[in-house]
Amino acid sequence: MAPAAELTVGQVAMRSGVAVSALHFYEARGLIRSHRTSGNQRRYGRDVLRRVAIIKVAQEVGISLAEIGAALESLPEGRTPTREDWNLLSTAWRDSLDHKISQLKKLRDGLTDCIGCGCMSIDKCPLRNKGDRLAREGTGARRLVAG
């Protein structure tokens, strides 16, 4: 009845969908932790599944392992993270996530806003209609990318 207390690296790999070598790699980078059996084999607590899930999702949206690692550092050392702990992590990321969401929406919604190089709006683009004004304003005329 009681769920197995610990998972082997192979079990975590199977359940999480990432390769054993990747789990070793994450551990070397401090993103996940394990303890060892007397025979030097890794054993994982089940919160590792959630950590790996976050790593995967975060990576998919372009967050680097370094950033993910920094965020995961905020989780408690000794005990299994609570819902509150996970919420804190989300909060820490909120700004950057909101920014990415808005970038994605721009891409999805027809690239009609002014982004990147200067201006994305075709019809009323200052670059096209006003003799290239933005080119002279500071270091590169980035608008929404900077803001």
Added chain:
Amino acid sequence: MAPAAELTVGQVAMRSGVAVSALHFYEARGLIRSHRTSGNQRRYGRDVLRRVAIIKVAQEVGISLAEIGAALESLPEGRTPTREDWNLLSTAWRDSLDHKISQLKKLRDGLTDCIGCGCMSIDKCPLRNKGDRLAREGTGARRLVAG
């Protein structure tokens, strides 16, 4: 009055905020194009600024140059892209963008949904409460990641 018809690689770099070497690189990968002066120097049409803007934004949300390149292929060869052309590109990406947006929202909103490894919901997670049922269902118990 009339805006300069063409941009040098240095001007594009300054206006778009990417390095000259990166522009060369994008050109080698077919993401942007230029023609050459009699002295073999690159000259860009102004639509290159928009292309580079898209490359930057797309990269920021984890889209690879290969994917971006494939999408940019849908833009017209000879003429400057119209608003319609850009909208088509957005449409082609819509599914993948929507998926990324939903992943981002999950991260932002407290990681409370069932994602990745099996289940993200702490209190009612089948992994925690039901003797690990999901572990036996197929190849890895991925839920929202797969769906």
Added chain:
DNA sequence: CTACAAGCTCAACTTAACTTGAGGTCAAGC
């Protein structure tokens, strides 16, 4: 008690996305 799948470490290889450097050309200002 033994075979063999699963683990372990460590070093080397891979791919993506660029950057850096060497060695040489172009063009705009004085």
Added chain:
DNA sequence: GCTTGACCTCAAGTTAAGTTGAGCTTGTAG
């Protein structure tokens, strides 16, 4: 008309994120 900063090409180096392989150990099923 020359000098100096912008360009050119091509090769090699860099960082992130893993994968692959060799050689050796563990642990479980028959």
